[in-house]
Amino acid sequence: MPAVSRRSQSVPLSPFRKLIPLADRAKAAGKHIYHLNIGQPDILTHPLAVEKFRKLPWQILDYSPSNGIASYREALCGYYARFGVSVSADEIMVTTGGSEAILFFMLACLDPGDEIIIPEPFYANYNGYAHMAGVDVVPITCDIADGFSIPSVEAFAEKITPRTRAIVITNPNNPTGACYSQDELERLSGIVREHDLFLCVDEVYREFSYDSPLQSILQLPGLDAHAVVIDSVSKRYSATGARVGALVCRNLAVRESVDRYAKLRLSPPGLGQRLSEVMLEDDGQYLQGVKEDYRRRRDIVYERLQQMPGVFSYEPGGAFYCFARFPIADSEDFCRWLLEDFSHEGATVMLSPGPGFYATPGLGLDECRIAYVLNTDDLGKAMDCLEAALAVYPGSTLSGADAGSDVASSARR
Incomplete structure (x- = not known):
């Protein structure tokens, strides 16, 4: 059989999508997944523009x-x-x-x-x-x-x-x-x-x-x-x-x-x-509303991360992402475990492991990216899942004393 190129075998895998097969199996088993792993917003595409677009005349x-x-x-x-x-x-x-x-x-x-x-x-x-x-x-x-x-x-x-x-x-x-x-x-x-x-x-x-x-x-x-x-x-x-x-x-x-x-x-x-x-x-009002929506979502994620023992976070100034440090030793394993072995009220959360965002080997092992692209209700439930998961994750690096501490490990930028 002809061999594929060496180039195709060495191209880096996307950290956003590499866990998709695990997520698909979890969904097939009936588990609900809060997707915080990829920048796919749940906000409606500009509704007035979509309506105008549907009426545009074209034949070819x-x-x-x-x-x-x-x-x-x-x-x-x-x-x-x-x-x-x-x-x-x-x-x-x-x-x-x-x-x-x-x-x-x-x-x-x-x-x-x-x-x-x-x-x-x-x-x-x-x-x-x-x-x-x-x-x-x-x-x-x-x-x-x-x-x-x-x-x-x-x-x-x-x-x-x-x-x-x-x-x-x-x-x-x-x-x-x-x-x-x-x-x-x-x-x-x-x-x-x-x-x-x-x-x-x-x-x-x-x-x-x-x-x-x-x-x-x-x-x-x-x-x-x-x-x-x-x-x-x-x-x-x-x-x-x-x-x-x-x-x-x-x-x-x-x-x-x-x-x-x-x-x-x-x-x-x-x-x-x-x-x-x-x-x-005519996008001014739409964009202002979207910006305010993301600001509220950012505040929810930041405030909830501050309350989680052992989590180090900062207040992101833009986009709709937060990179956080967790009390874990292997974020790839943690993200896999969330999908395969963890459930909170029939649901779990999907994050992007930190190492995929670094070129330097060994960095990001205790970090994950959170994309706050869900509505505030779902985002709150996703944070509930994440907090519950960190409390029972077998690979946690928290000691008993650390687990009982307050928000001292979080920092406002």
């Missing part, structure tokens, strides 16, 4: 231009202008979700063997796309104790080599929920200009910054040749299935390189672009 679902429908790209210019970002339609490449934008960036801006520096923990699929592009990920470790803030300029300087070509961040961050300040972004800006690197910023959670306005990297001066922004409608409008993203860049050489790959894949999703354009027409 044709190819769109490889860089996206012109009217949609023009509409995106107006969207970015709300955030003080001035771009032209030509500086926007519409992609098949943010995922394709990430891959296009790596293929267009880096060669096999080049290095990218990424603060860890990071969005796990960066590892997979880097593997596909033959690019080496160089992690720079952030600390849960300070809410995963960006490391110092000196820490970055130690990681830069002749093969370094880019720094990649997500702001607000997935998986940590950290929001990077203007000072932190300016530090990164100085580094990439000094060393002539690209700065790729994944801004798909732009709307969900709860405590202070978010600064886009496209607002900083002097970065036109360096800045690449990744974007998507998936989380903004709870439209993950639309599969519409964007790569935004003022660097003409980058855009021309990306365009070569875009033409090879023909076109991004036509229906998704039409829906996305309609969603942009």
Whole structure:
């Protein structure tokens, strides 16, 4: 029998989906699962836009231009202008979700063997796309104790080599929920200009910054040749299935390189672009409501984690994720045990194990990512499950005295 490629056998597994077979078996056995493992919101896709979309006249679902429908790209210019970002339609490449934008960036801006520096923990699929592009990920470790803030300029300087070509961040961050300040972004800006690197910023959670306005990297001066922004409608409008993203860049050489790959894949999703354009027409009230909903969900998760003995948490500033440290030695085993061996009132909770978000071996063993994408009632029940599970988990690292302590192990950022 012909053998499959070595590349396919070594590509990193998704930490969001690797436990799906266990979850499927648990569901088949009648167990209810609260999914906090993946960023799939339960919020309705923009209802008014969906209604308008259903009435759009079309008879042939044709190819769109490889860089996206012109009217949609023009509409995106107006969207970015709300955030003080001035771009032209030509500086926007519409992609098949943010995922394709990430891959296009790596293929267009880096060669096999080049290095990218990424603060860890990071969005796990960066590892997979880097593997596909033959690019080496160089992690720079952030600390849960300070809410995963960006490391110092000196820490970055130690990681830069002749093969370094880019720094990649997500702001607000997935998986940590950290929001990077203007000072932190300016530090990164100085580094990439000094060393002539690209700065790729994944801004798909732009709307969900709860405590202070978010600064886009496209607002900083002097970065036109360096800045690449990744974007998507998936989380903004709870439209993950639309599969519409964007790569935004003022660097003409980058855009021309990306365009070569875009033409090879023909076109991004036509229906998704039409829906996305309609969603942009009147989204202010919708987005404000969604942001407030996620803020309430964040508060529930943060407050409940504070009450759990042995759990170390912080208050995430954005996105809809929290990375927490638990009194466990092996988060992979803990997440498996939750699905296979634990039940609380006929239900359990599904989390994402921490190691999949790190490139450094041995990190994240006592950490998990929580995606607070469920409504507040279900989220409360999920936290009940998690608290009950930690009290009986055979692999708990809590001593008897620790188990009786209060919330001293939790910290507000």
